[in-house]
Amino acid sequence: MERAVVVASANGRVGILRAMEVLRRGGSALDAVEAGVREVEANPRDHTVGYGGLPNLLGVVELDAAIMDGRTLATGAVGAIRGFPHPVSVARRVMEELPHVFLVGEGAERFAREMGFAPAELLTEEAREVWLRMLREEGGVDDPTRLPYLEKIRTYVNWAMDPEKVRAAYAAGAPDPPGSGTVNFLARDHRGDLAAATSTSGWAWKYPGRLGDSPVVGAGLYADNRYGAAACTGRGEMTIRTCTAYSLVRYLREGLPLEDAGRLAMEELGRLVDRYFSTVSVVAMDRHGHCAAFSNRAGATYVFMTEDMDTFLERDRIYIRVTEGRRESM
Numbered sequence: 001m002e003r004a005v006v007v008a009s010a011n012g013r014v015g016i017l018r019a020m021e022v023l024r025r026g027g028s029a030l031d032a033v034e035a036g037v038r039e040v041e042a043n044p045r046d047h048t049v050g051y052g053g054l055p056n057l058l059g060v061v062e063l064d065a066a067i068m069d070g071r072t073l074a075t076g077a078v079g080a081i082r083g084f085p086h087p088v089s090v091a092r093r094v095m096e097e098l099p100h101v102f103l104v105g106e107g108a109e110r111f112a113r114e115m116g117f118a119p120a121e122l123l124t125e126e127a128r129e130v131w132l133r134m135l136r137e138e139g140g141v142d143d144p145t146r147l148p149y150l151e152k153i154r155t156y157v158n159w160a161m162d163p164e165k166v167r168a169a170y171a172a173g174a175p176d177p178p179g180s181g182t183v184n185f186l187a188r189d190h191r192g193d194l195a196a197a198t199s200t201s202g203w204a205w206k207y208p209g210r211l212g213d214s215p216v217v218g219a220g221l222y223a224d225n226r227y228g229a230a231a232c233t234g235r236g237e238m239t240i241r242t243c244t245a246y247s248l249v250r251y252l253r254e255g256l257p258l259e260d261a262g263r264l265a266m267e268e269l270g271r272l273v274d275r276y277f278s279t280v281s282v283v284a285m286d287r288h289g290h291c292a293a294f295s296n297r298a299g300a301t302y303v304f305m306t307e308d309m310d311t312f313l314e315r316d317r318i319y320i321r322v323t324e325g326r327r328e329s330m
Contacts, residue, residue, distance in 0.1 A: 001190045002188065002189070002190050002191060002192040002289070003188070003190075003289050003306060003307060003308075004020070004023035004024065004187075004188060004189055004190055004289075004306070004307040005187065005188045005285065005289040005291065005304070005305070005306050005307070006019045006020050006023065006032060006033075006036065006185065006186070006187045006188075006304065006305050006312075007185075007186045007187075007283050007284075007285055007291040007293070007302065007303070007304040007305075008036060008183065008184055008185045008186070008283065008302065008303050008304070009181075009182065009183055009184040009185075009231075009233050009281070009283060009302055009303075010300070010301045010302055010303060010314065011040055011046055011048070011049065011181060011183050012036060012037075012040060012183050012184065012185055012303055013303045013312060013314065014039050014040055014043050014046075015035070015036035015037060015038070015039030015040045015183075015185070016036055016185075016303055016304075016305055016312045017305075017311070017312065018035050018036055018038075018039050019032040019033065019035050019036030019185060019187060020032070020305050020307065020312075021035075022035045023187065023189055023190070023307060024307055026190060027189070028189050028191075028193060028195070029069075029070070029187040029188055029189040029193045029194055029195035030067065030069055030092070030193075030195045032185075032187040032189065032195070033067065033088075033185040033186065033187045033195045033196060033197035034067060034088055034089060034092055034197060036185040036187075036197070037065070037088040037183055037185050037197045037198075037199045038086050038088060038089065040183040040199065041085055041086050041087070041088065041183075041199055042085065042086075044124055044126070046181070046183075047127055047130070047181075047201070047204070048181030048182065048183075048200060048201055048204075049181065049182070049183050049199050049200055049201055050063065050085050050086070050087070050122070050199060050201065051085045051120070051122050051124070052122070052124045052126070052127055053122065053127065053200075053201025053202075054127050054130060054131060054201060054204035054205070055123055055127065055128075055131050055201075055204070055205075056202070056205065056206045056207070056208045056210070057135075057205050057206065057207060057208060058208055059123065059128065059131055059132075060082060060123075060208065061082065061122040061123050061127070061201055062080040062081065062082055062201070062202060062206075062208070062209070062210075063078075063080075063081050063082070063084070063087040063122070063199070063200070063201055063202075064077075064078065064079045064080065064081070064087065064198075064199070064200050064201075064202055064211060064212060064214045064215040065077065065078055065081075065087035065088040065090070065091045065197070065198060065199040065200070065214065065215060066078075066088075066091050066197065066198050066214060066215040066216070066217060066220060066221055067088055067091050067092050067095060067195070067196070067197040067198075068195065068196045068197070068217060068221055068222065068223045068229075069095070069193075069195055069223065070193060070194030070195055070196070070223035070224050070225040070229055071193045071194070071225050073223075073224065074095050075095055075101050075217050076091040076092055076093065076094035076095025076096070076098075076101055076102075077091050077094065077101060077102045077103075077215035077216070077217065078090050078091045078094060078102070078103050078104065078108040078112075078215060079102070079103075079104040079105070079108065079211045079215045080104050080105045080108070080208075080209055080210075080211060081103075081104070081105070081108040081109055081112065082109060082122070083109060083119045083120065083121075083122065084109065084112045084117050084118075084119060084120070085120050085122060086117070087108075087199055088197050088198075088199045089117070090108065090111065090112045090115065090117060091197075091215070093111070093115045094108075094111065097115070098111075101217070102215065104211070105209070122201075131204075131205070134204075134205065135205070181200065181233055182198055182199065182200035182212075182214050182220070182232070182233035182234075182236075183198065183199050183200070183233075184196075184197075184198055184221070184231035184232065184233055184283050185197045185198075185231070186223070186229045186230070186231060186283055186284070186285045186291075188285060188289045192225065192287070193225055194223045194224070194225050194228070194229045194285065194287070195223055195229070196221040196222065196223040196229045196230070196231050196245075197221070197231075198214040198215070198220050198221050198231050198232075198233075199214065200212065200214040200233075202214075202236075203235075203236075211236075212235075212236025212237065212240075213232055213236030213237075213238075213239040213240050213244075213245075214232075214233075214236060216236075216240055217245075217246075218243045218245060218246035219232070219236065219239045219240040219243055219244060219245060219246070220232050220236060220239060220245060221245050222245040222246045222248075222249045223249075224249055224253075225287060226253070226287060227249050227250075227252040227253045227286070227287055228248075228249050228252040228258070228261075228284060228285055228286040228287050229249065229284065229285050230244070230245040230246075230248040230249055230262075230265070230282055230283065230284040230285075231245060231282070231283055231284075232244050232245055232280060232281065232282050233280075233281050233282075234278060234279040234280040234281050234295075235276065235277075235278040235279060235280060237274070237276070238269055238272055238274060238277070238278070238280055239269075239280055241272060242265075242268045242269055242271070242272065244265050244266075244268070244269070244280065244282060245265075245282070247264070247265040247268060248261050248262055248264075248265035248282065248284055249261075251264050251265060252286055252287075258284060258285075258286045258290055258291075258292045259292055259318065261284070262282060262284050262292055262293075262294040262318065262320075263294070263318070263320055265282065265294075266280070266282065266294050266295075266296060266320040266322060267320065267322060269296065269322045270322045270323065279295065279296060279297045279300075280295070280296055280322075281293065281294065281295035281296075281297070281300050281302075281317060282294045282295070283302050289306070291304045292318065293315070293317040293318065294317055294318045294319075294320050295317040295318075295319060295320070296319070296320055296321065296322040297319070298319045299316065299319075300316070300317045300319075301314050301315060301316055301317060302314070302315060302317055303315075
């Protein structure tokens with residue numbers, strides 16, 4: 001019997017015990033990552049995932065999620081889905097019930113209803129107040145309910161992702177850029193099968209319809225029993241461009257040790273020319289269940305647990321300094 005392991009982004013601490021419970025009962029890695037993610041999606045104190053997630057520019061909470069089976073390479077994903085608090089479970093049903101792998105917007109919502117998922121209001125009063133205050137006081141938008149001019153939206157997006165403001169948030173102790181988080185879960189079950197899952201409300205104040213890397217297989221997550229698994233959080237536009245999750249697993253396929261594979265995948269971000277260059281963090285696991293995590297921001301953490309542990313441990317990610325090409329003119 002293989003050793004059961006779970007690794008997650010730091011905000012996965014609220015779900016990792018649940019994920020390990022599933023594995024200890026003999027459940028699959030897929031069951032475990034879904035169960036762990038659902039706990040985070042239901043946590044109103046996490047404003048980057050699920051219920052209580054911060055909304056887009058128009059005040060609407062749009063959620064993205066994906067799940068991947070390392071045994072079969074099957075995957076399901078949903079993007080910009082509104083009104084359903086557990087997009088990871090909708091994504092799993094996409095994987096299991098449809099010949100497709102990715103549904104977005106109204107189509108994803110229709111499918112969720114057909115699968116029996118109960119709709120719910122996702123915008124909490126706290127998240128709504130944060131949205132209104134940030135738009136009015138910081139973004140200079142007089143009426144957040146009406147944004148008829150693209151230029152006004154661009155002005156706000158440029159403000160919201162201003163590098164100086166991100167650095168100020170770090171100095172104030174923010175664990176990640178405001179509203180840029182994702183929950184990542186990787187698991188290995190007693191059969192040696194791997195699985196990965198991601199879920200997010202996306203970048204706060206994003207342009208309506210924006211998709212990050214979380215639902216994009218190869219960018220936000222990847223799992224292959226033969227080599228390993230990886231999942232990302234941070235500025236998804238960057239990992240989409242470098243296929244970060246797949247790259248890490250591909251380096252494992254080439255025979256590199258886990259830490260070397262993670263370093264190379266992170267260093268690829270240095271090729272990007274991106275005026276919004278920001279944080280990217282990755283959790284990873286090789287096929288033997290060895291775990292590691294990486295970030296281009298010092299002090300970022302992750303959590304992991306093996307079946308012989310009473311509770312999870314939180315550890316620092318390996319800091320990879322990535323500066324080449326960052327924030328140059330495009």
